[in-house]
Amino acid sequence: MKNIDCANCSAKIEKKIQELPEVDDCILTFATRQLRVYSSEGTKLLPKMQEIADKIEPGTIIEVREEGKPADANSNDKHAHDLPELIAGGLLFIVGELLSHSMPQISAICFVIAYLILGREVLLTALKNMKTGHVMDENFLMSLATIGAFCVGQFGEAVGVMLFYRVGEAFEHRAVEKSRSQIMEAVDLRPETVLLDENGTVREVPAGSAVVGNIVEIRPGDRIPLDGVVVEGESRIDTSPITGEPVPVSVKVGSQLTSGCVNTSGLLKMRVEKELSESMVTRILDSVENAAASKPQAERFITKFARVYTPFVVALAAATAIIPSLITGNWSHWIYTALTFLVISCPCALVLSVPLAFFSGIGAGSKKGILFKGGIALENLKAVKTVVMDKTGTITKGNFVVQTILPAGTASEQEILQIAAACETASTHPIGISIVSAAKDQKLVIEKPAEIEEISGKGIHARLSQGEVLCGNRKLLTEFNVDCGAYDENGAVTTVYISVNGKLAGTIQIADTIKPEAKDAIRSLKSMGIRSAMLTGDGEAAAEAVAAEVGIDNVYAKLLPADKLEILQKLRAENGSAMFVGDGINDAPVLAGADVGAAMGSGADAAIEAADVVFMTSSMDAISEAIKIARSTGAISNQNVVFALAVKALVMILGLMGIASMWLAVFADTGVAILCVLNSIRILYKK
The missing domain is CATH 3.40.1110.10 (Calcium-transporting ATPase, cytoplasmic domain N)
Incomplete structure (x- = not known):
């Protein structure tokens, strides 16, 4: 989707498309601008969906995504005219303020012109939406609040609030775009072109056109474009973009190469083993995009809460305007107070804060070689009390x-x-x-x-x-x-x-x-208050020896795959939420049955498919790292919600006390949204 920059509007669009009788399910992910529609009608539904989007957020474009092409993180041109309008409106506002005492009539003209420049799009959108019955959106509420300010004689305040609102919107848009592009750039390692070697002649071709068996040249400093095997040359490979591990790996003829890694020294020639659509770089991108579309319970709750929040605050504003005015007779004061409530009744900061926090957590994991398959996996992982592990391939x-x-x-x-x-x-x-x-x-x-x-x-x-x-x-x-x-x-x-x-x-x-890191990994889990257990089919003596060396709390040996699932359920009943980490084909049932299933990236495809989290490094350190990311993500999500609600509630209280102005109300709307965005992407930079 293009030109969608309102989190609350995206939630409304999703709900309306879900209500179409032809649609089985619909997921609109604001963080990646992806709309997934499950229907037998296919592209026939495009006109209906476009009509819904036009009514809720005019200018939004829904188009079918090309196969293998990621969602365009920068496909938004709605704000191209922001700067000229803000400059013109801002200058007229300053002139109006300067002339407000000496030349009130000219000052009023400046304010009206400034208001029309700054609020034109907001007013027109509000009028269009009123025709279709969408009156509870931010455009209508801002129009009503600022026109109301004009009515009570607050010309300068009406223009100033619209200016502040537009500036806040521009900064919010910029912050969201920046965070979105940072996350997508971190995970989209796919090449645009490859150097195809045809009998000694090297030419540049689109990466998607390379097929299995082609020979590709990889120069020093180049990112490995596709999965393949070295057929000529020796070098050292930086695998950190994929695994998060900073130690370079030596490769020679016969060595497997994973796309997304970087060739640091010698010239290599590689035989393509997997095309672009099947290579690791595409799998990682798909995993992150799919993960973003898997919405955690916290996000679903806040979306439902937002539907109640706005009507409640609008009703409160109406009551504030009428009831105290009838008692005191001071209509101007109480109407102005009610207008501040209208400004902060838009739930954008709330609706934006939770999904962006989880999307940032998913991006932070991918930078460290940890693939979360959804926000639900992150949400469940932060509550884990016991980590249960297979022995072979996980601890050893x-x-x-x-x-x-x-x-x-x-x-x-x-x-x-x-x-x-x-x-x-x-x-x-x-x-x-x-x-x-x-x-x-x-x-x-x-x-x-x-x-x-x-x-x-x-x-x-x-x-x-x-x-x-x-x-x-x-x-x-x-x-x-x-x-x-x-x-x-x-x-x-x-x-x-x-x-x-x-x-x-x-x-x-x-x-x-x-594994050399096993002992430290278990120690790290214990420091986080998490118990550890090992399940293995090996003999008791071998299992006890490994457990004693690395410090595992509980050991269960000589187990069949069905026994592992039974013991996992027993541990969950005793200690609470359990995570299982394995890598074998026989681990798939246990991975699927755990609260959170994690697979080592070097493990069997069946295990990786069944898991909620994949550790590309196959390192045990990734277990505690994943839990830390999940806990940080949950904390940031909660911080955003509490902060947004607290600031809005505080401004309402101050408004009732006659202290808060509409300027402060605008901060409680767009300002809080910006701070929530910045708080969300903080996890990307945590060491």
Whole structure:
């Protein structure tokens, strides 16, 4: 939508379109100027919707958004003529004030001309709206208040109030546009063009025209335009725009590249793996826009409250004008007081304050690699009392690493590792891969077995230069009558036994690696008064060892996916609102069942799809960061509402006491709206 700059009007447009019989649902997001209409009629409804918009806010344009194109954050030209009118009206107002005592007739003429320049659009819009029955909008109320001021002889005040109102509106518009563009620029990292390499010839083409398999050149300093894989060159990549992590990542041939990151050093050539519509930059933009359209309960409440607030204040103004005047006979004073009430009866500051606060919170999260899928997720997250986590891939890295090599005979640690790696060369099991990786890291020569047999669930039986070799669990060696001695298995690690020619040569202990930030992340949650729990399908010894190291409060091991959901519900009943963090396919039901489900960005697509929040960094630090953003967002939203209502109530009280002027009433309307906007975007700059 173009040219819509009134939050209260957007709420009215949304309500009227929702009432159309052909419409199943409608969501108008003022923060992104997106109108989503769910109807089988499709674009046939455009004329009806345009008619509704014209009646409520003239000049608003509803148009079908092009596929893949974001909402235009700067598509508003209604205020292009503001400055000339404000200058002309302001000068005439000053002249009128200067001549008010010496030349009252000329002063009055200056005031009338100034009023017509400044209030022309307001008056015309109010007249148009009266014809369609929309009399409770800000244009009608401002017209009534200022014309009333003329009627009671307050010429200068009427013009001054209209001038102040127009200045406030211009500043409010500018503040909203600035905050909107700041948030959208932070998340819209999509490129306009890419450098397409065609057999050595490089040419610039629109990013949307690049297809899977194309080779794209990325120069030092360029933002990676699409998701792909490096086919030529080496460099370091700044991933902070996507993950929020400031540490550069080295890439070479075969490395995956994520769109939105920045190439900091060498020239790269990349093969496109995903087109623009499917690349990470588009997914992030879509996620933020969709999130903004998901309205929290606080926003829905304040929109309903605004519908009651304005009629109530107008009724109060009418009562103030009539009842005290009949008692005191001072009609001029009480009518003037009633006019101040009319000025502050517009609920724009209230209707604007909540959605913009949540939109800013969503934008702040995206800057740190945290994708909130809606204002509801933020609203629920601030109330979380317990964070429940899966172990593998969430608390641990999900990749097995060789921890210890224990020789049992004359063979050295390196010889044992060489023998095990030779047996595991063809293995796709994480444990086998970790053994081969450890041997390669030590630059050991890995022999190719003369014979090899994989025994399901137990290990490998192979023939090497050393003779007959067994590499697997204790059951494998027992099956071949190999004495394993008095080796006690440590439940916190996986033990691989190696025997050569029927004698135990040694053991290799392998364990999943705990994420380095895990301990600090749990400590941070505890400092926020949040309990932690771990759910895992692993054995009790391994689970207890991980929990003890990072400081988790409760541990539940040997669980099936259905068990995880049952325990989550139990924890929620005991402690209150619960958040679940996971990354696997089997975590999807628990993610969907939690008050807030969060998925690691490196996890399975099913988990990411089911989650309310996605941590692009896959870092545990993001958990407490997300909760802090949610709490800050909720606090700012509450501050805006309380501040707006308190100032308006105060001005009403001062008006009844004969202290407040219409000037102060204008501040209570547009001035408060500006301050709420500025308070909302504060979260974007919090460290």
